Ligand code: HEC
């Protein structure tokens with residue numbers, strides 16, 4: 001009984017081998033680009049989509065459809081995946097991906113970048129007018145003009161996707177770019193200070209309040225510092241803007257891509 005089973009297994013293995021050989025002979029030596037793309041998409045969905053969105057539609061990382069700012073060729077995309085983009089949230093995958101996987105992911109990203117940028121629903125020109133009339137410029141800098149309480153938006157469209165942009169206008173507390181932690185410092189005597197933590201070391205903390213004033217506080221004078229992880233100094237515009245106006249504003253922000 002056992003022997004029969006063994007023979008059957010051997011025969012099955014042999015036929016699989018023959019079939020594999022036959023396939024190998026008819027296939028070209030180089031792997032077909034389609035399978036590289038499929039492998040690349042799988043890697044992308046697992047490693048990149050949490051920032052770049054499914055299918056590269058954008059999230060906390062930029063939309064990868066259409067012309068890319070940093071990456072213009074397969075090699076430059078490989079370089080970005082290996083080294084990241086220093087000074088930005090784009091991490092290095094040097095230790096996370098093999099050379100082969102890196103190339104496959106890059107092949108997939110290149111195909112996305114060659115696809116036409118999908119136009120959003122809004123109108124960027126109307127969005128620019130709304131940006132002015134809504135007072136966004138009192139807290140944000142675009143091309144050297146505006147207030148500095150919030151992050152600069154000159155290249156926001158190349159760094160963030162539309163879904164994220166919409167979310168940051170409607171629910172600012174849900175999206176926290178690094179460096180905008182809201183803190184409340186309670187001195188042992190005197191008024192509390194509420195604002196964005198600009199800097200902190202062992203001895204002192206710098207806080208910029210909503211009025212834009214920077215307070216330098218010695219920790220020895222403080223009773224405590226509360227870190228308000230869910231707080232933000234940006235007001236929500238959910239009730240102030242109609243959905244179509246939001247589309248326009250997002251289209252304007254998505255078009256802010258800085259100098260090429
Ligand atoms: C932690 C979030 C995050 C992850 C994970 C991430 N990225 Fe990025 N990526 C970014 C951000 C943010 C930028 C924009 C950097 C900038 O220019 O400010 C970026 C930029 C890029 C660019 C350049 C786009 C351009 O306009 O030239 C490419 C290409 C890219 N990422 C590919 C990938 C790939 C492929 C992966 C997965 C292997 C990946 N990224 C994973 C956040 C991320």
Ligand code: HEC
Nearest residue numbers: 134135136139149150151168172175176177180232233234
């Ligand atoms: C009172 C100041 C203030 C006003 C007014 C304001 N913002 Fe903000 N904004 C901030 C702050 C502070 C942040 C940092 C994120 C956080 O704390 O949630 C931010 C974050 C953002 C971000 C995310 C940036 C990033 O790098 O992820 C976008 C986009 C944005 N604001 C757009 C707008 C638009 C559009 C308007 C006008 C409709 C506006 N803001 C009005 C203070 C403001």
